[in-house]
Amino acid sequence: MINIGVIGYGYWGPNIVRNIMETEGASVSVVCDKNEEAYQHLKKLHPAVKCVVDAEQVFIDDHLDAIAIITPVSSHYALARRALESGKHLFVEKPFTKTSQQAKTLIKLAREKGLLIMVDHTFVFTGAVKEIKQIIDSGGIGELSYYDSTRVNLGLFQHDVNVIWDLGPHDFSIMDYIVPLKPLALSAHGISHYEREDEDIAYVTIYFEEKFIAHFSFNWLSPVKIRDVMIGGTTKKILWNDLAIDEKIKIYDKSVHFGKVSAEQRCELLVDYRVNGMYSPKIPQAEALASEFAYFVECIENSRTPFNDGEAGLRVVQLLEATDRSIKNGGELVNL
Amino acid sequence: MINIGVIGYGYWGPNIVRNIMETEGASVSVVCDKNEEAYQHLKKLHPAVKCVVDAEQVFIDDHLDAIAIITPVSSHYALARRALESGKHLFVEKPFTKTSQQAKTLIKLAREKGLLIMVDHTFVFTGAVKEIKQIIDSGGIGELSYYDSTRVNLGLFQHDVNVIWDLGPHDFSIMDYIVPLKPLALSAHGISHYEREDEDIAYVTIYFEEKFIAHFSFNWLSPVKIRDVMIGGTTKKILWNDLAIDEKIKIYDKSVHFGKVSAEQRCELLVDYRVNGMYSPKIPQAEALASEFAYFVECIENSRTPFNDGEAGLRVVQLLEATDRSIKNGGELVNL
Amino acid sequence: MINIGVIGYGYWGPNIVRNIMETEGASVSVVCDKNEEAYQHLKKLHPAVKCVVDAEQVFIDDHLDAIAIITPVSSHYALARRALESGKHLFVEKPFTKTSQQAKTLIKLAREKGLLIMVDHTFVFTGAVKEIKQIIDSGGIGELSYYDSTRVNLGLFQHDVNVIWDLGPHDFSIMDYIVPLKPLALSAHGISHYEREDEDIAYVTIYFEEKFIAHFSFNWLSPVKIRDVMIGGTTKKILWNDLAIDEKIKIYDKSVHFGKVSAEQRCELLVDYRVNGMYSPKIPQAEALASEFAYFVECIENSRTPFNDGEAGLRVVQLLEATDRSIKNGGELVNL
Amino acid sequence: MINIGVIGYGYWGPNIVRNIMETEGASVSVVCDKNEEAYQHLKKLHPAVKCVVDAEQVFIDDHLDAIAIITPVSSHYALARRALESGKHLFVEKPFTKTSQQAKTLIKLAREKGLLIMVDHTFVFTGAVKEIKQIIDSGGIGELSYYDSTRVNLGLFQHDVNVIWDLGPHDFSIMDYIVPLKPLALSAHGISHYEREDEDIAYVTIYFEEKFIAHFSFNWLSPVKIRDVMIGGTTKKILWNDLAIDEKIKIYDKSVHFGKVSAEQRCELLVDYRVNGMYSPKIPQAEALASEFAYFVECIENSRTPFNDGEAGLRVVQLLEATDRSIKNGGELVNL
Known part of the structure; x- marks a missing residue:
């Protein structure tokens, strides 16, 4: 039995504890939160779980195998460091850390201590993302051409974090999981409409090796909620609408081919459009967090390194850092 | 009766002649095209219209009041210049010219000759765009915050033109018509997946005065056709899906307001989300080209300057030129 | 504090207890269920609630003010009768009873005992249905013309109950709540595709006074889930898609008017179609069951008769009974 | 060259002539219409076609091989009879005739004269219907269970014809073409909301051999246009949305299977739901009328009997007649 202490019982914490x-x-044997309301809520739902207000009581608890940190990103590093120092495996909310330097320090510390780090990239445990990865890995859409993501809705404005740091960790971790290519450089644009510095609308373009391009649209001022990802391959294309009740994923058998053109015919474009049907696979419905914690337990028990480990967390933080730098320099291309 | 000669009877020409x-x-009394098939098609549908293969026969025709140039952009300048020199009013396909310099020369020439230039920004004559402009002009969505456009489909790859020059003139001319703010700078990103230089996927961000931002997504490799524009205002937001059969335009009564926060409360975000209903106005269904030519006749007969004149055409060409420059310099911000 | 005993803790019971x-x-102080698994589930979620296997222990419990019967319809009458006889207010799952005679007996008994009956017509407590009723009651769509409902999905086949008795209580109770007109006669058609007698596809037409017509489509063999209701009025029409995430309700400002035609013009149809925009109101999101139990408490405390009382339950059972009779006689029109 | 005379140049006639x-x-060498406006329209589009006002001039024209009758149904019989008597093949608008007796007389006459009758069941020439027929004929959805059709919109109210006679010929002819089973009996319900006798909303249920059921919903008072057909088979189900731009047809790999239940387990329903993915085939886009007339020419030249012959027309008229009888007797089941 893996015994887990949870630090932070705000918006996301109750889902973590329940799962x-x-x-x-x-x-879960102990939960730490300073908020009285959180304390009451926890007592009602999980009367057997101990509640503490001082995180140190979690760190020194010898009965714990692992600690889950479900707090705002600004506190991740200090808490995660203490968790690892106290010999506990680490489950940490996304984004992993505020800086890539912090992430590297934690990864090194965990390696030295022989401990495991799992970053809560929840989406990669959904049926939809697993299905997409499997299709792509098996060559189901040919060679990859592009990744185009739209994640927009009204609010919720976050304090001290812009729209990229709020919504981007979802998309960057999904893309990092799905796309087996190396990102080379990134450009980000954005704007803030209110008397605060943090962007509420932003666009990120990432150039990869092999002529692959990724683009992300983030918006806190959209009247509608959109969760769309389009993934292009040389033979097929995937459309993923995460808000669809059924048919979340559609695979289009459509492609473009260029013929060889002789010198004399140079003024003619020999383009061949192949347009066939569309297939929508059945996606198993399972709660992603449940699958993620089963995997967490499995990795700890078998001393396996999870794919959503500190390195995966670091890669996402590096992209986030790069967007900060680019956006401050007018969309300047930042090498990765 | 305004007598018009038409040069170019390819993909779009038949619509022009019919309208x-x-x-x-x-x-229309004369049409010029070198293609035998075009000639046959025209004879069948409009037996009374004269067909010529040499454009010069159109320019010297004293019975013509105006000439419509419906050819690829590379030939616009030379033909348009001859048309103006020969004293005819000018209707020219979009984009106006290949370069802003050409556009300026034509504008100057027309002014000297007392002739009218109308650029075929067809979309601004649709019921949807007219409705949106009216809503915005009357303050119906408050102050403008953003314009977010997606125009993607599979193909049609154009020869010697990238996806921005192919699809962008539609969106840039619509935005230019609707948005009463001044664009300041532009950044464009794109990629070409085939053995040709012209981009098949591209993204354009335009910064305006008054914290307004516009973004455009262009893609020739999309499995689905999308024609979506989202326009944000401080009090309401507009969603325009041009492919919807009914309810092309939806106006959402949703907005975000920030409260005043005292120094002590700085760590609290006082955000107020106002979320009310949605209204979809009835859009009159009328062919845009018919409306455009009625306006063309009206402008000539009353010596009025059309809003889609050479200056409007020039503004669109300037945006297109800027995307070329930006895309070649890795998305560099280009001042407008 | 209204103290409630719950009989039946199967599919729907846990929602009832939680709410x-x-x-x-x-x-809730006591729950009765014979199933061991139900017992375990209850203990985990509500450790303070007493579990019993014999319903009689609930009936004789003097601390209870009311009893909620959440069992299959075949057991409703016997259990409800005992609950009323033991002096408890009654909350009972829909459909109220197997026969209208049973319903009448229970209503009479409750009246004699001064007790309240509430039938769990959950849907009439949803934001959507409340909104629709308010629109119609305020004359928002003119005089009513028709009600057209589609409730289809794959399964779940019920034991000993056909698709009308399974899905119909939802729609009949909604219509009964919304439509202020008197039903006159009913016709039902259906078919069973498997080696069982109960229909898996059925259609019901109800004729009302004032030329109002209602139609219901029920199907357990549909590949997709549909929850659509269209309500026509002389001036406007409502479309309610209960599966839509946003814009569940759309109100169309469309209507048809006939002009007066003189004898000579009889061959001419003077029809005027008024087609204006569409409005989708914001629907408050609240759990219907929570609202229903708040109302249950309010009715008990203030000795008020709920609108979803035994009479409402009886009217739904009478419609269900009539469909049985009609379907067995080849769709014969059954007077109500 | 098949030379055709066209009688009737109203709403549908121009499409017929053009195709x-x-x-x-x-x-087409001659068109007959009494309306001056039709005459002008025809002259402009087809200057070489002769216009006459007296249908007799068409019948006596020796240069004609066939006559197309594109007039209201009330005039079909008299005109079609004269056409056949004058030795011309017959193309006639749907519904074939006002009564099945008229249809039988025409069929007999054509057989005696060795002439061909084709009824304009246009929809069976669409790519969507052809695709569906091919899927079903090849056993692609297993044995047929049901056909559920919705054809509703606002207006257009027809003079002297109810909504079934207006919209039903489309759906009855499609079903007749697709479904290889024999209809046994029919029930129809409907209502008229205005001061005219003809129903503006109607529902038709048809019982077939082999436990197959078909249902049709017709409505002239719907705020939205719907063209949906759901076809159930034992292994798969088809959803056809004729208004969809792409993905008109979706084939769902979903089915329900019942297990064998022993006497003791009778209270348990052993239902197995198989739920797999969905496939949407590419539908070739071609104008149905063009395909229909190519087939008309082919049938005449090769003396073949078209599948949409007088017999097909008669079967549709018989269904329409049966709806009239049923609706007048309160939905009485009418044997076919």
Whole structure:
């Protein structure tokens, strides 16, 4: 039985605690939060779980195998460091850290201590993302051409974080998981409409090796909620609408081919459009967090390195850092 | 009766000829095209119209009041210049010219000759765009915050023109018509996936005065056709789906307001989200080209300057030129 | 504090218990179910609630003010009768009873005992249905013309109940709540595709006074889930898609008017189609069951008769009974 | 070259004439209409076609091989009879005739004269219907279970014809073409909301052999236009949305299977739901009328009997007649 202490019981914490409790081989024995309301809510739902207000009480608890840190990103580094120093495996909310330097320090510390780090890139445990990865890995859409993501909605404005740091960790971690190519450089644009510095609308373009391009649209001022990703390959294309009740994923058998053109015919474009049907696979419905914690337990018990480890967390933080730099320099291309 | 000669009877030419023929007070008496098939098609549909293969026969025709140039952009300047020199009013396909210098020369020439230039920004004559302009001009969505456009589909790859020059003139001319603010600078990103230089996917961001931002997504490799524009205002937002059969335009009564925060409360975000209903106005269904040619006739007869004149054409060409410069310099911000 | 005993803790029971527990002024002190698994589930979520296997223990419990019966319809009458006889207010799952005679007996018994009956017509407590009723009651769509409902999905086949008795209570109770007109006669058609007698596809037409017509489509063999209701009025029409995330309700300002035609013009149809915009109001999102139990408490405390009382339950059962009779006689029109 | 005379140049006539003119091997040499406006319109588009006001001039024209009758249904019989008597093949608008007796007389006459009758069931020539027929004929959805059709919109109210006679010929002819089973009996319900007798909303249920059921929803008072057909088979289901721009047809790999249940387990429903993905085939886009006239020419030249012959027309008229009888008797089941 993996015994887990949870630090932070705000918006996302209750989901974390409930899912760990429902995971076979895992249990939450202590939760830390300074908020009185959180304390009451926890007592009602999980009367057997101990509540503390001082995180140190979690770190020194010898019965714990792992600590889950579900707090705002600004506090991640200090808490995660203490967790690792106290010999506990680490589960940490996304984004992993505020800076890539912090991430590297934590990765090194965990390696020295023989501890595991898992970053909560929840989306990569959804049925939809797993299905897409499997299709792409098996060559189902040919060679990759582009990744085009739109994640927009009204609010919720975050304090001290812009729209990229709020919404981007989802998309960057999904793309990092799905796309097996190396990003080379990034450009970001954005604007803030209110008397605050943090952008509420932003666009990010990432250039990859092999002529692959990724683009992300983030917007806190959209009247509608959109969660669309389009992924192009040389033979097929994928459309993923995460808000669709059914048919979340559609695979289009459509492609473009260029013929060889002789010198004399140079003024003619020999383009061949192949347009066939569309297939929408059945996506198993399972709560991603449940799958993620089963995997967390499995990795700890078998001393396996999870794919959403500190390195994956670091790669996402590096992209976020690069967007900061680019956006401050008018969209300047930042090498990765 | 405004007598019009048409040069170019390819993909778009037949629509032009048909619409002029159906316009009260206008008529086509001569069409120029070198293609034998075009000739046959024209003879069948419009047996009374004269067909010529040499454009010069159109320019010297004393019975013509105006000449419509419906050819690829590379030939616009030379043909338009001859048309103006020969004393004819000018209707020219979009984009106006290949370079802003050419556009300026034509504008100057027309002014000297007392002739009218109309650039075929067809979309600004649709019921949807007219409705949106009216809503915005009357303050219906408050102060403008953003313009976010997606125009993607599979193909059609154009020869010697990238996806921005192909699809962008539509969106830039719509935005230019709707948005009463001044663009300051532009950044463009794109990539070409085939053995040709012209980009098949591209993204353009335009910064305006008054914290207004515009963004455009162009893609010739999309499996689906999308024609979406989202326009944000401080009080309401507009969603325009031009492919919707009904309810092309939706106006959302949703907005975000920030409260005043005292120094002590700085760590609290006082955000107020106002979320009310959505209204979709009835859009009159009328062919845009018919409306455009009625306006063309009206402007000639009353010596009025059309809003889609050479200056409007020039502004669109300046944006296109700027995307070329930016895209060649890795998305560099280009001042407008 | 209204103290409630719950009989039946299967598919729907847990929602009932959770919602009562979250209702101010109400509490569940005892739950009866014979199933061991239900027992475990209840203990985990509500450790303070007493579990019994014999319903009689609930009936004789003097601390209870009311009893909620959440069992299959075949057991409703016997259990409800005992609940009323033991002096408890009654909350009962829909459909109220198997026969209208049973319903009448229970209504009479409750009246004699001064007890309240509430039938769980949950849908009439949703934001969407409340909004629709308010629009119609305020004359917002003119005089009513028709009600057209589609409720289809794949399965779930019910044991000993056909598709009308499974899905119909939702729609009949909604229509009964919304439509202020008197139904006159009913016709039902259906078919069973498997080796069982109960229909898996059925259609019901109800004729009302004032030329109002209602039609219901039920289907357990549909590949997709549909929850659509269209309501026509003389001036406007409502479209309610209960599966839409946003814009569940759309109100169309469209209508048809006939002109007066003189004898000579009889061959001419003077029809005037008024087609204006569409409005989609904001629907408050609240759990219907929570609202229903708050109302249950309010009705008990203030000795008020709920609108979803035994009479409302009876009217729904009468429609269900009539569909049985009609379907067995080849769709014969059954007077109501 | 098949020379065709067209009688009736109203709403649908121009499409007929244009499509015949574009059909290889066919031509229109004369059109008959009493309306002056129709005459002008025809002269402008087809200057070489002769216009007459007296239908007799068409019948006696020795140069004609066939006559197309594109007039209201009330005039079909008399005109079609004269056409056949004058030795011309017959193309006639749907519905074939006002009564099945008229249809039988025409069929007999044509057989005696060795002439061909084709009824304009245009929809069976669309890519979507052809695709569906091919899927079903090849066993692609298993044995047929149901056909559920919705054809609703605002207006257009027809003079002297109810909504079934207006919209039903489309759906009855499609179903007749697709479904290889024999209809046994029919029930129809409907209502008229205005001071006219003809129903503006109607529902039709048809019982077939082999437990197959079909249902049709017709409505002239709907605020939205819907063209949906759902076809159920034992292994798969088809959803056809004729208004969809792409993905008109979706084939769902979903089915329900019942297990064998022993006597003791009778209270348990052993239902197995198989739920897999969805496939949407590419539908070739071609104008149905063009395909229909090519087939008309082919049938005449090769003396073949078209599948949309007088017998097909008769079967549709028989269904329409049965709806009249049923609707007048309160939805009484009418044997077919």
